[in-house]
Amino acid sequence: MKDRKIIKTIMEAKVIKKTMTMIILIFSALTLVSCVDEEALLETTVDVVDFVGDTITVPKNPQKVAVVARSAVDMLVAFGLGDKLDGVYKTIFDNPWASYLYPNIETYYSYEYNENYETFYSRGVDLIIAPEKYIAEDLRSKGLNAITVSQYGTPTYEEVLFRLPDLIMQIWDDTSVHAKVVDWKNEFLLVKNKILIELESFDDIYETLYYIRGDKYGGLNYTETKGSKIETYGRYLKLKFLGEYFDHNNRPSEEAVLNLNPTYIITGGIYQNQIIEELYSNEVWNKLDAVKNDNVFNIGIGFVMFEQTSVEEIIFLADLANKVYPDIFDFDVHTMLKEIISKYFDVSLTDTEVNYMLAGLDPYGKSLVSSS
Numbered sequence: 330m331k332d333r334k335i336i337k338t339i340m341e342a343k344v345i346k347k348t349m350t351m352i353i354l355i356f357s358a359l360t361l362v363s364c365v366d367e368e369a370l371l372e373t374t375v376d377v378v379d380f381v382g383d384t385i386t387v388p389k390n391p392q393k394v395a396v397v398a399r400s401a402v403d404m405l406v407a408f409g410l411g412d413k414l415d416g417v418y419k420t421i422f423d424n425p426w427a428s429y430l431y432p433n434i435e436t437y438y439s440y441e442y443n444e445n446y447e448t449f450y451s452r453g454v455d456l457i458i459a460p461e462k463y464i465a466e467d468l469r470s471k472g473l474n475a476i477t478v479s480q481y482g483t484p485t486y487e488e489v490l491f492r493l494p495d496l497i498m499q500i501w502d503d504t505s506v507h508a509k510v511v512d513w514k515n516e517f518l519l520v521k522n523k524i525l526i527e528l529e530s531f532d533d534i535y536e537t538l539y540y541i542r543g544d545k546y547g548g549l550n551y552t553e554t555k556g557s558k559i560e561t562y563g564r565y566l567k568l569k570f571l572g573e574y575f576d577h578n579n580r581p582s583e584e585a586v587l588n589l590n591p592t593y594i595i596t597g598g599i600y601q602n603q604i605i606e607e608l609y610s611n612e613v614w615n616k617l618d619a620v621k622n623d624n625v626f627n628i629g630i631g632f633v634m635f636e637q638t639s640v641e642e643i644i645f646l647a648d649l650a651n652k653v654y655p656d657i658f659d660f661d662v663h664t665m666l667k668e669i670i671s672k673y674f675d676v677s678l679t680d681t682e683v684n685y686m687l688a689g690l691d692p693y694g695k696s697l698v699s700s701s
Contacts, residue, residue: 539591543598597628
């Protein structure tokens with residue numbers, strides 16, 4: 330009887346030991362899986378800071394991106410990520426240069442500015458690039474991955490000058506994409522630094538710069554405000570941007586603009602040539618110093634307007650430097666533009682096509698207003 334109790338005790342001990350061993354093994358396995366899952370999660374996501382300073386966790390190497398911020402499309406395509414895009418903001422399709430430089434754009438979905446979140450779910454989008462903070466926040470509240478890419482910085486655009494190319498490098502691991510980003514940034518810095526060095530000894534800013542938006546026709550008083558790229562590029566060129574006076578109002582009164590009497594006026598977008606004609610024919614606006622002295626300049630248009638975030642913005646800066654300081658700068662913008670389009674869009678432009686692009690015309694020399 331005593332022996333049976335001893336045997337029973339030994340067997341129970343063995344069962345307990347075996348059970349404990351199983352528990353330890355299961356716990357170890359779960360811990361290992363948890364660690365692997367955590368490591369895998371870290372490899373498939375990345376924390377980024379967008380244009381408005383929000384830190385967001387987004388998927389690495391997304392394969393279906395909705396680009397509602399039109400200022401992000403050009404670089405994504407130019408750096409080799411066109412096949413990762415699901416759709417773009419609808420006005421991109423209005424510019425015939427976009428399909429001329431990248432025919433596959435015709436396969437993209439056309440998104441509204443503030444698209445319904447259900448559309449993104451139905452299309453299986455894994456990242457949304459939104460044009461404004463409130464749109465991105467609302468999409469994130471619906472469980473979607475969204476970041477903001479804007480045409481403005483706080484307090485100036487200088488703070489986000491390379492934010493988009495840097496975001497592209499953070500989000501995508503493609504080495505060929507990274508190489509293009511690095512090349513473009515270096516090319517931009519060559520132009521920027523040459524301008525800063527040449528103008529370093531210049532006195533404080535006295536001459537002024539006024540910009541008229543021409544992406545849609547909003548009158549001669551339709552402009553940009555403080556924090557814009559135009560303001561930052563103006564500072565590189567020792568020019569005071571008049572948008573700083575309008576208290577974040579991009580439609581100041583005509584009287585407010587006329588009273589400031591700008592030294593230089595620049596305009597871009599599909600309506601630029603119509604705007605320039607109006608400046609010279611309008612009996613009030615043609616009294617401005619900029620008009621009387623023929624200091625009214627257009628801005629070229631490629632895949633997007635050169636003044637938007639794009640690989641072509643190098644040309645915008647170099648061309649403006651040539652026009653404001655013809656005795657100092659002589660950037661060969663014609664050759665530069667040809668090389669940029671060839672390198673980043675794999676399209677060989679003719680000399681005539683380069684001239685059309687610089688003149689704000691379509692690929693056939695016609696008005697972009699009639700082409701859109």
